[in-house]
Amino acid sequence: MGSKTEALAKQFEKVFDDLELVIGWETGFDSLHATPAFIRQPSALGRLIWNPFCSHNLSGYLTKTLNATAQEDAKKIGICVKGCDSRSVVALIQEKFISRERLYIAGIPCRGTVDLRRLMRLKPSLKDVNTVHIEGNELAVETARQTHRFPLQDVLLRKCLQCRYPNPVLYDELIGEPLTPRVTEGQAPPFVDKLEAHSLEQRRVFWERELDRCIRCYACRNACPLCVCQDNCILESRMPKWLSQRSGMSEKFFFHMIHAVHLAGRCTECGECERVCPMEIPVALMKEKLNQVVKELLDYEAGLNPETQPPLLTFDPSETGI
Amino acid sequence: MKSEAASTPEQELRIVGFLCNWCSYGGADTAGICRFKQPTDLRIIRIPCTGRMDPLFAVKALIYGADGVLVSGCHPKDCHYAVGNYYARRRMEVLKRFLPFIGIDTGRFRYSWVSASEGQLWQQVVKEFSEQIHRLGANPGLHEKIDVEASLFLF
Amino acid sequence: MSGTAYITHNELTSALERLSKEMDVWIPVETGDKKWGIQFSKYQPGKAPLLERQSTTLPKKVLFPQVETLLRFCYQKDVEDRSRVTIDLKDLEDMAPAMVFGARPCDVRGFLTFDQVFLNGLHKDPYYAQRREKTLFATLVCETPDSACFCSSVGSGPADQAGSDLWIIPIEGGYLIESLNERGEKLLPKMGKEATQDQIESAQRFQEKAANERVGEGDLTRYVRAFEERFSDKAYWRDMVSKCISCGICTYVCPTCYCFTITDEMKELEGERLRSWDSCMFHQYTQEASGHNPRPTKFERYRNRVGHKFSYFPDKYNGMISCCGCGRCIRSCPVSVDIRQIVRQLKEEAGDCVST
Structure with missing residues (x-):
């Protein structure tokens, strides 16, 4: 895996003259935590890493921190994307929030990223990790003393377990060989099915139990690359006032409905909302269901083709049955 | 939690209707002028066009206790603003299919197309939908206190 | 040692059960089925506290709820003269006595910051004062610091007893509870049998070991001026804060963050005035009525967070740092922004600062 990390740095070194900066991942405050890196000097490219801890979707920074629209004389922005992240980039291009010309995309075929909290549950004492990589169906975590192995099923992020796009759909340079998807097309999202097997009443109780923990820190919204309203989110607007400061079940429920409904037909299933949730609420599940509905009804999947338009932002007079 | 027992036919339930100004609102008016009897x-709520109908209006009404939500506008191809209802029908259908996932009965939400002259059709839509909501009973609403016993463990 | 009591692991829940008859007992429990996180919630029969690691969210809410009703109001129209309106007010409801069992020293130390702001100024906050008065803290000596912890760097430590009434020390077979003041002492008989000399000695050894432990590198208490000098170094804040997503996690899980907003929520003629947590990470926090925002981007907002904790607060309150080193803002941060590093590098040369 070290080879991919090196290939990444090498690739950016080659093109750095044309770049303003590179957004990638580096090691965070300890060996288990990767963190987004903003690299402005070619000499610092050595800080870049790539391993299964690099779960962050960096594409949100293109709109929220940088302004990746076409600008005269502006240098390009280099960005590292996994399969899922690349779909967010495509979606942002589709909606004209960023410009393809401003980007230099290093695509990384990805076999899954780790859900740290699931890993910690299995091995709370885990620390001082030297390397981490995926071998077959296992995650191999090598510490100074020994190598721990965990079944992928138990430690990957939920989104990775149902990933259909391990390979970036848009890139300038692919780092490594394309991979075969773990889940094939047409297969129903397993977690959506799991909840739908229950009665209406049980589903409501499920969401009540999960959403009751919500502390309304808005991390899910802020981490979402497609939550593009930023400081103008209706959630906090006083006029009109959509939501009160109360923290009852209705408010929590409605907050998450705002996020979900605004992402209908736009969500690229990068799972950031769920990964960042400090209370471990499976918030991405609502969006997965909406995506399933949009797929069935309008035969559309978000973030695959920069030329198309998300179906709820357009219409078709000839369609029937609705 | 409100009682989930089916309401008696006499008990009035609360259905929120979002009607476009140009067709269905006129249709409801026509029904009134013609004295077509309707459930009460x-x-x-009058909206300029179903294209203005934010699906979150319906969601908010249902979460905060409305027993049903009815959206109605001009027939497709007849939108006063030419295309508003083309957008609307996609949004409404997506919402309708999504609601059961969060535990809201899909029958509590309906959208329909009624023109200003179709007073009779309006009467029929209101009658059918009201009956349907009465069959479903009052909206059980959300539990403010979570039910620990009824835990549903998925992941 | 002052009064002591010994509770075996098996008797812990029955002791909590006894206490819960007289007061609300808040204990750390898991946030959900098979979840990693831990949160504080009121004791319910059969629920044992999870003491093996730090909680995700805090007992802060016991003294300072995320949302609290300051007062309820109701307008009443005169039957004779509809233009005459009277208002009926209800405020400051009585709260039941409470105990927080199993918080860590850092969680409890956070309230010293609150005390400065809500109790020791010109005006006393009656809501906070009432809760403070009626709440006891039984604090667990901490033996499980992790890589995000840095309590010793801010003048605290794993055996810091500041703000606690009772002290919980894990020993062979159970816990030794030691009272730290009179309020705590009164509760001891309800918690367990008196401890034996052996148990007391073993607890003392444990306590001393924890007290000698150093958690976190360096001293972060002397950065008041360094922050002021770095205040307008735009490149510094850009490099440190670029990865921040501007969510409210760090403030909501912080034991010392006390910012709030007040809103009146009305429906027809009735309403309530709510006080709810606010976060300086949010755009609206400094939004002015005119539309102007003095902290328009996350860079100014995060700079303010650092400044408040390590510069403005100590400047105002005799050098007291408004950070207790619990490390939650680092651990819970979805992008691992590390406040220790940002503070430490305040003193470094401009070119040498690296954000990891």
């Missing part, structure tokens, strides 16, 4: 559970 419906409260009408």
Whole structure:
């Protein structure tokens, strides 16, 4: 895996003259935590890493921190994307929030990223990790003393377990060989099915139990690359006032409905909302269901083709049955 | 939690109707002028066009206790603004299919197309939908206190 | 040692059960089925506290709820003269006595910051004062610091007893509870049998070991001026804060963050005035009525967070740092922004600062 990390740095070194900066991942405050890196000097490219801890979707920074629209004389922005992240980039291009010309995309075929909290549950004492990589169906975590192995099923992020796009759909340079998807097309999202097997009443109780923990820190919204309203989110607007400061079940429920409904037909299933949730609420599940509905009804999947338009932002007079 | 027992036919329930200004609002007016008898559970909110109908209006009404939500506008191809209802029908259908996932009965939400001259059709839509909501009973609403016993463990 | 009591692991829940008859007992429990996180919630029969690691969210809410009703109001129209309106007010409801069992020293130390702001100024906050008065803290000596912890760097430590009434020390077979003041002492008989000399000695050894432990590198208490000098170094804040997503996690899980907003929520003629947590990470926090925002981007907002904790607060309150080193803002941060590093590098040369 070290080879991919090196290939990444090498690739950016080659093109750095044309770049303003590179957004990638580096090691965070300890060996288990990767963190987004903003690299402005070619000499610092050595800080870049790539391993299964690099779960962050960096594409949100293109709109929220940088302004990746076409600008005269502006240098390009280099960005590292996994399969899922690349779909967010495509979606942002589709909606004209960023410009393809401003980007230099290093695509990384990805076999899954780790859900740290699931890993910690299995091995709370885990620390001082030297390397981490995926071998077959296992995650191999090598510490100074020994190598721990965990079944992928138990430690990957939920989104990775149902990933259909391990390979970036848009890139300038692919780092490594394309991979075969773990889940094939047409297969129903397993977690959506799991909840739908229950009665209406049980589903409501499920969401009540999960959403009751919500502390309304808005991390899910802020981490979402497609939550593009930023400081103008209706959630906090006083006029009109959509939501009160109360923290009852209705408010929590409605907050998450705002996020979900605004992402209908736009969500690229990068799972950031769920990964960042400090209370471990499976918030991405609502969006997965909406995506399933949009797929069935309008035969559309978000973030695959920069030329198309998300179906709820357009219409078709000839369609029937609705 | 409100009682989930089916309401008696006499008990009035609360249905929120979002009606486009140009067709269905006129249709409801026509029904009134013609004195077509209708159930009285419906409260009408006039919107300029179903294209203005934010699905979150319906969601908010249902989460905060409305027993049903009815959206109605011009027939497709007849939108006063030419295309508003083309957008609307996609949004409404997506919402309708999504609601059961969060535990809201899909029958509590309906959208329909009624023109200003179709007073009779309006009467029929309101009657059918009101009956349907009465069959479903009052909206059980959300539990403010979570039910620990009824835990549903998925992941 | 002052009064002591010994509770075996098996008797812990029955002791909590006894206490819960007289007061609300808040204990750390898991946030959900098979979840990693831990949160504080009121004791319910059969629920044992999870003491093996730090909680995700805090007992802060016991003294300072995320949302609290300051007062309820109701307008009443005169039947004779509809233009005459009277208002009926209800405020400051009585709260039941409470105990927080199993918080860590850092969680409890956070309230010293609150005390400065809500109790020791010109005006006393009656809501906070009432809760403070009626709440006891039984604090667990901490033996499980992790890589995000840095309590010793801010003048605290794993055996810091500041703000606690009772002290919980894990020993062979159970816990030794030691009272730290009179309020705590009164509760001891309800918690367990008196401890034996052996148990007391073993607890003392444990306590001393924890007290000698150093958690976190360096001293972060002397950065008041360094922050002021770095205040307008735009490149510094850009490099440190670029990865921040501007969510409210760090403030909501912080034991010392006390910012709030007040809103009146009305429906027809009735309403309530709510006080709810606010976060300086949010755009609206400094939004002015005119539309102007003095902290328009996350860079100014995060700079303010650092400044408040390590510069403005100590400047105002005799050098007291408004950070207790619990490390939650680092651990819970979805992008691992590390406040220790940002503070430490305040003193470094401009070119040498690296954000990891």
